[in-house]
């Protein structure tokens with residue numbers, strides 16, 4: 450009989466969001482009349498914008514005509530889309546051949562773990578987006594979970610706290626093979642500056658580490674001084690892969706379209722270009738992003754599409770400002786929400802699941818407990834700015850009634 454993958458047994462208590470949903474459902478069962486508002490899961494809520502929707506509809510209709518139909522395409526994505534990503538989002542500092550289009554950043558992170566395998570040593574920001582650690586667990590790269598520390602023995606956790614402005618000193622990094630780094634950060638909303646990323650890149654080059662840089666929220670950066678890509682930093686082409694996505698900037702969470710950038714200069718210890726193996730993985734276990742959706746991606750990057758993207762991002766950032774102002778009024782210390790759609794609220798000395806439960810059961814608002822993102826998230830809850838305006842306004846009214 451098939452044996453269970455022993456690595457899967459190392460994952461404690463299941464994925465964070467199913468647990469949140471379980472608690473939300475229990476609250477709803479206990480209060481059937483309550484209208485629960487979710488500011489928990491980072492899921493987009495606003496409809497696709499007109500120009501992008503039209504491009505998707507037109508591409509779908511084309512598939513129903515003999516001269517518009519297409520089957521499998523290049524696994525790496527439309528040439529035109531790879532070129533447009535390189536031009537519009539990276540100012541041509543990356544080459545279209547280095548851009549591989551996919552069905553999303555999370556999926557790419559999973560496949561990158563396949564690329565590096567069980568022997569890769571890893572460092573992660575703590576707190577962090579769950580797939581960096583959980584995906585590493587599944588491929589066997591983390592060792593066992595230590596209940597007392599709430600950490601995996603084989604992972605180096607870089608604590609990101611108010612004390613270090615959510616940027617750990619790269620000089621403290623041991624020489625790991627991989628460094629997962631997300632900026633703008635989910636969950637803390639922190640964005641690294643150019644100097645900070647330069648310090649990280651310098652240490653990665655010294656230690657011969659590869660940075661896996663997640664820029665899924667880069668269009669949310671409002672401050673023109675802040676870097677939107679690791680490839681704005683000198684030396685990053687020798688030490689970094691970037692993963693990114695159309696999910697959050699244009700609401701493609703359910704549509705599915707992302708990409709990676711893997712520079713040609715990046716090599717393994719034996720000199721093999723990482724891009725060569727990454728191409729091999731993508732052409733082997735992935736069969737290309739949907740052709741219909743790629744037309745949506747092309748539309749999102751033309752002039753009209755980029756204007757619509759700015760509108761969508763602007764809408765969610767207004768939500769973020771409303772939530773931030775509410776927490777400020779309540780006297781709750783909070784971070785982020787200025788260049789990222791997440792607000793990281795601090796409740797010093799409290800257990801983050803207790804704060805989550807209190808907010809849920811007293812005012813029927815769902816947040817995300819910080820401890821779910823790693824041990825340094827203890828004492829925090831995350832508010833997501835993804836929501837209809839009416840829900841955000843209602844949630845802020847209710848939060849003010851919370852007995853803190």
Ligand SMILES: *Cc1c(COP(=O)(O)O)cnc(C)c1O
Pocket residue numbers: 491552553554555556578631635663665693694695696697701702706707
């Ligand atoms: C939402 C999110 C993604 C996007 O993943 P997709 O699979 O492209 O939808 C990637 N990274 C982070 C940190 C996210 O929060």
